[in-house]
Amino acid sequence: xxxxxxxxxxxxxxxxxxxxxxxxxxxxxxxxxxxxxxxxxxxxxxxxxxxxxxxxxxxxxxxxxxxxxxxxxxxxxxxxxxxxxxxxxxxxxxxxxxxxxxxxxxxxxxxx
Amino acid sequence: xxxxxxxxxxxxxxxxxxxxxxxxxxxxxxxxxxxxxxxxxxxxxxxxxxxxxxxxxxxxxxxxxxxxxxxxxxxxxxxxxxxxxxxxxxxxxxxxxxxxxxxxxxxxxxxxxxxx
Numbered sequence: 162x163x164x165x166x167x168x169x170x171x172x173x174x175x176x177x178x179x180x181x182x183x184x185x186x187x188x189x190x191x192x193x194x195x196x197x198x199x200x201x202x203x204x205x206x207x208x209x210x211x212x213x214x215x216x217x218x219x220x221x222x223x224x225x226x227x228x229x230x231x232x233x234x235x236x237x238x239x240x241x242x243x244x245x246x247x248x249x250x251x252x253x254x255x256x257x258x259x260x261x262x263x264x265x266x267x268x269x270x271x272x273x
Numbered sequence: 274x275x276x277x278x279x280x281x282x283x284x285x286x287x288x289x290x291x292x293x294x295x296x297x298x299x300x301x302x303x304x305x306x307x308x309x310x311x312x313x314x315x316x317x318x319x320x321x322x323x324x325x326x327x328x329x330x331x332x333x334x335x336x337x338x339x340x341x342x343x344x345x346x347x348x349x350x351x352x353x354x355x356x357x358x359x360x361x362x363x364x365x366x367x368x369x370x371x372x373x374x375x376x377x378x379x380x381x382x383x384x385x386x387x388x389x
Contacts, residue, residue, distance in 0.1 A: 195377065203277075203363060203380035204316075249316065261378065265315040 163188040165252050167264035174240060175272050182235040182267045184250030192260075194226055194233045197249040199266070204249055207235075237269075245271045274299050277381035279364050285387045286354040294349040294384050296364030304367045305347035306331075306378060307339060309360040316363065322347055354388045361385050 164187045174180055186194065193211040197204035208217045213228035221240075226233045237244055247266040254260040277298045286292055298305065307319040318331030322341040336358060338350045347366075351358060362385075365378040 197380075202382045206377055206379065209377055251316075261318075263316040265313065 163252065163254055163262040165250055165262050165264035167248075167250050167267050169267060170265065171268040171270070173270045173272060176240060176242060178240050178271075179236065179238045180240060180269060182237075182248050182250075182269070183232065184234070184264055185230075185232040186250075186252040186262075187231065188252045188254040188262060190254045190260075191228075191231075191252060193253045195251045195253065195261070196224055196233070196235050197251065199247040199249055200245075207248075240271045242271045242273055245269060276300065277364055277366055277379055279362075279381035279384050281384060282382065283385045283387075285389065286351075287389050288355060290354050291350065291352050292354065292386075293351075294362055294364075294386075295346070296348065296381055297346045298364075298366040298379070298381075299345065300366060300368075300379065301344070302366035302368050302379075303344070305341065306365040306367075307337070307347070307349045308363045308365065309333065309358075310363060310383075311360050319349065319362075351386075354386075356388045359386060359388045 196207040208224045210226035216225045250264040306321040308316045320339040325344045364381040367378045
């Protein structure tokens with residue numbers, strides 16, 4: 162059974178801190194790993210990672226995949242209160258349209 | 274582009290009542306999905322439709338039916354609602370095709386359902 166585990170489940174930091182969110186996966190026929198940010202409503206797409214060791218960046222957010230360790234991290238530098246959200250990690254197994262397995266998410270709270 | 278839209282935003286049902294959640298996308302995506310999200314459980318796939326005219330069960334299909342009405346629309350029906358179906362329901366869509374990022378799913382705003 163495909164599995165995605167995120168840690169920590171929740172995290173409270175102060176504005177300006179740097180945070181690292183973790184995601185590990187066990188999926189058959191792994192193809193890619195995706196990160197989503199979920200605020201009050203729907204998840205919004207952040208990154209898709211397919212190649213190991215290549216960092217993807219978008220402003221203060223960055224993510225990297227380690228295929229050897231079957232894991233990925235999402236870094237957020239100089240955090241702001243607007244970064245408060247649930248961050249979801251999902252692994253795509255390429256088995257078809259149902260091949261996306263989500264983790265339970267990390268609930269990040271940024272205190273002013 | 275509106276992206277993925279869902280109706281209603283919020284619904285209260287009594288046990289045994291039926292209802293249909295509507296989803297539409299205007300991105301010309303082939304694949305559409307229905308998820309439910311419960312605290313501590315993450316997103317779980319209920320049903321999906323890889324292309325117009327096809328539907329398949331996901332992880333938690335019991336108690337639900339779906340209809341892929343056309344390429345744009347994918348509805349989720351609860352025939353006889355149960356309190357265990359109290360949840361937030363998300364519809365999503367993604368591209369399918371050579372070179373497309375099939376796995377990048379775009380989500381609707383969600384429907385919050387309470388079954389009493």
